Structure formats: C-alpha cells, structure tokens
Amino acid sequence: MAVLLLAEVDNGELNLDATAKAVTAVKPLGDVHVLCAGAKAAAAGETAATIDGVAKVLVAEDAQYGHRLAEPTAKLLVDLAGDYDHIAAPATTDAKNILPRAAALLDVMILTDVSGVIDADTFERPIYAGNAVQTVKSRDSKKVLSIRTSTFDAAGTGNSAPVETVTPAEAPGLSEWVEDHVAESDRPDLTSAGIVVSGGRGVGSEEDFKLIENLADKLGAAIGASRAAVDSGYAPNDWQVGQTGKVVAPDLYIACGISGAIQHLAGMKDSKVIVAINKDEEAPIFQVADYGLVADLFDAIPELNEKL
Amino acid sequence: MKVLVPVKRVIDYNVKVRVKGDGSGVDLANVKMSMNPFDEIACEAAIRMKESGAVEEVIAVSIGVKQAQETLRTALAMGCDRAILIVATDDVHTDIEPLAVAKLLKAVVDAEEPGLVICGKQAIDNDMNATGQMLSALLGWSQATFASKIDIDGDHATVKREVDGGMQSIKVKMPAVISVDLRLNEPRYASLPNIMKAKKKPLDEKTPEDYGVDVSPRLEVVKTAEPPERDAGIIVKSVDELLDKLKNEAGVI
C-alpha cells in the first residue's frame, strides 16, 4: 500500500528540503502520496509534484489549514488514512504537533524522529538525547512516523507527479491562530544549511552575538545557539540546537563558547566536520570536535573573520 | 478549576546514559532518577495559577513503577495539592508508551474533571514528544504544544508557542491540554518545610485495571545500541592552522 506524507507547507510555500528528505526516508515503504494542506496549498502542491519518487500529490486548501493548527490537520489525516499503511511527515514542530494527535485518533502508537527505516514495520530512532539508538517493530495496523530529516539526503527534482485536490474535512473549531512572531532573515535555514556557526553562553551577551553573526555571514552560514544562549536572551529560540531544539547535520559546524552538554550534542553530533572554539581545554565539546581550538573566542573569531 | 499535571520519573538529565551490553536497553538500575525537567516546568506553571487564584486544586499524576512515588512527593513539595500514582509495571526498565499513558490520563480526567491539563513537551528518556497531543485527541479537547507563555481568560487560553520559525500565538478553547517548553518559567526548589508537609499530602495508588486500560506495548523493542562513535579529532594551535585544515584537509570552506 501507499504512504501518505504530510508535506511541510508554510504560508502557502512548500519546505522543499524537509519534504524531499522525508520522501527519501519513506520511499522504500511504497508509493508516496504527498499531502499539501494550507489556506493556500496549490503552489506547494505543484512544487511537491516535482520531487523524484512522488507518485501523487494531494492538495487540501481551506482556511482551517492555514496556520497548521493541530486539530484540523490531524482530522484531515485521519479522514484520508483508510488508504494508507504509513502516515509520515518530516519531524518539524508542525508535524510534532499534528502527528501524535492523528495517531491517537487512529488508536495507534507514534514513532517520532525516525532515523532509519529497516522494513515496513521496523524503524530506528534515537532515545536519551541520542545516547542510544532503539530499533522498534510496530504491531499496529497503521504506522504513524515523523522523520528526522538530518539523517536523510533530499530526493532530487524533475518529476511531474499528478496532482489531485481533496475535500476539506469539517473544521473542529477548537483553536484559532492569533499571530506569528517570525524574524525574516536572508541567511540560510538552520536545518538545511551547509555550514552552521553556533554560539553559547561563552559569547556573553546579545551584542557580542554579532561576532557569531559576522562569521556566519562571511561563511554564508546559518546561525545556531545553545539553550543557555537562548535562555540568557542572546539569541532567539528558533536558533536553539539540541535534544529539544533543532537537529542539524551540516558539512561544517563551528561551536563557539559552547561547553558540549549532551543535550546540545544531541542536535549536532552528526555534522560532518565539527570545530570547537573554547577557552577551557577540558570542555566536553572537544571530545566530538574534529578540530579544537583552545582560545578566547573574542580573539579567535575576529581573527578568523579577517583571514577568511 | 482543577488542573492535572502528569509527571514522569526519568533518568536524571545529568547522568551519563549507558546502553546494556546485551542490547536490551539502557541501564537504569541504581541510576539517579528525577522528575522529567519539562514536568517541573508544568508543575510550576500550575502552582503559579493556583497562587494567583485562578485555580483551586493541582493534582499530579504519574504512571510507571512504584518508585514514582518519590517523583510525586517532589511535585507535592513544590506545591501540588494531591497525587495519583498508577502502578503499571514493576520493572524499572519498562517504559509505558505515550498512547497507553494518554489512555490512563484520559480515564483520570474523566474521573476528576479538571478544566486544564498541563504536561511536559517531551520526556527526556524516550524523547517521544507525543503524550499531550494524544491525550488531547482522546479527550476531543483543544491543544497548545510547546508553550512559552500561557494566559487563561475564562473559556479561552492564549498560548505563545515555540515553533521552528520563531513564535506563534494561538487561542484555544478550554478545557485544553497544554504542553510546556523550556522557557515558560524557572521551576522552584522545594523548601525543607514543604518537603516535610508533602509527606502528609494525599497520594492515591491505582492500577491500570482500576481504569480498565490495557497498557500492553504496541512497539516491540528489537534492540538498543550505542550511537556510532566519532573518530578522535585534533587540537590545532592557531587560527591559521585551523583555516589550513578546513581548507586543505577537510575541504569544507
């Protein structure tokens, strides 16, 4: 049977990277039908149809799907579930919000943050902040899973899958959107960037985070942060990398003034090359770093910036 | 209004996790256990609502082994009024799945009729991030996940949520299930007098059978393994050496 893949649609636009990575993950499970739901979703559907390996695109346009509130989108998934053995989505905050609700309505367990697909019933997922990897076999009739995108390569594009529209379900009317507080930025997206420069508590202040931003801009990189940096107000919450933030696996991750707590490592230790700049040579971050520089970041980062 | 706060007993977040040699799971025998950090934040939120007069009673619920009594005593010492322990297993290595936990919590909600459930966004052991959403579904209630600000106003709550792009505010109908994120508040430490007082607060013990809920797992754990190790790196002496390595050895810039 086929796989229903809920695409990440934000403001009418497809998150191509996250969706294409999820396509790669679920492709071995059967024909992939991508569902684009939104107040506007037709354009996202057109883009989804170009992803290699997609057999069909379903577009559900209705005001109730506009801000990815959990209740209406979960209901839509349940209405469509009859034709599918697997229901999946990239593990974004939207999917984390929606999928468990859909799973409970279907009376099945959820598999979150799947990092490996073994067969139709068997999956790998990290537990304990990535300190262990569990292989689990589901006994449920349907499998609902979110995909850890950082472990899969994005499927290519060039396809032209057929697009169908689906009739919206009746709106549950339990919650309404009030506003988004989203910072616009020209920088690459944290979860898909090739290079990430991250700052921690060692950066010391919101003003000094400019150092991190300058280095990131020089490298064309995205910016990350530790929880301590976010909690201290140096960086916004959506920059947090870690067990309870974003999971990234860029080609190059540069950790500046970050000690390397397991909760932080959970979000970046699959990066291809890790650089750590820390003035404490005992900092645990050096245990995962390919290149460690024991230095004061206030000396090292400006020098780096200058010599790049 | 009553508020229900589900709290989970988990490995302390400072403990180094060890995978058992036979691949059957993570070693939890003789390991320091604590309340799931997000659940401390949930307790704090509920207790503050009580202190502000918006809530009459805060009930903490835990599902798992008998030792979760300690976790509930911590919740009571923080300021919860009473506690319910549902003993669902006698093996510390058995994790009750979010779907079963949600079913048990639904049964408790049916019995206690709270106007709000505040839970953690994620248990730091199984990292599921699912129970609150599942409970909300089973109840047919509204849900607000990853909350970093909660304002209750009569029959609605306005919740600011931490999402991938930044923040989102939504307005949900009460009753609701709200799951909390890290920056909602700073949980208090229980004072010694409150720890003593907590010993006298009511703690009911139940079983899944009392609620007619089947907790048998849907997922079979085939094996648990260590994550792949990274090769040891090197310490470079200078920014110049770092740049040279990144350009010529790693080829990433």
Ligand SMILES: Cc1cc2nc3c(=O)[nH]c(=O)nc-3n(C[C@H](O)[C@H](O)[C@H](O)COP(=O)(O)OP(=O)(O)OC[C@H]3O[C@@H](n4cnc5c(N)ncnc54)[C@H](O)[C@@H]3O)c2cc1C
């Ligand atoms: C439930 C839970 C979830 C969590 N989730 C996350 C998560 O998702 N992401 C996350 O990051 N953390 C998370 N944490 C927090 C984590 O445990 C650590 O507290 C946090 O990662 C520490 O951040 P830090 O390394 O920036 O700060 P610190 O540990 O304080 O380290 C600062 C480092 O900066 C160095 N330094 C200071 N000054 C300089 C200087 N001038 N030059 C160079 N180096 C300098 C110091 O030597 C030190 O190593 C979580 C914790 C809990 C309990």
Ligand SMILES: Nc1ncnc2c1ncn2[C@@H]1O[C@H](COP(=O)(O)O)[C@@H](O)[C@H]1O
């Ligand atoms: N066994 C349990 N007992 C009580 N509460 C739980 C239990 N499991 C999960 N929860 C609650 O659900 C939240 C999310 O857990 P999870 O879905 O397992 O990541 C936790 O922060 C708790 O508030």
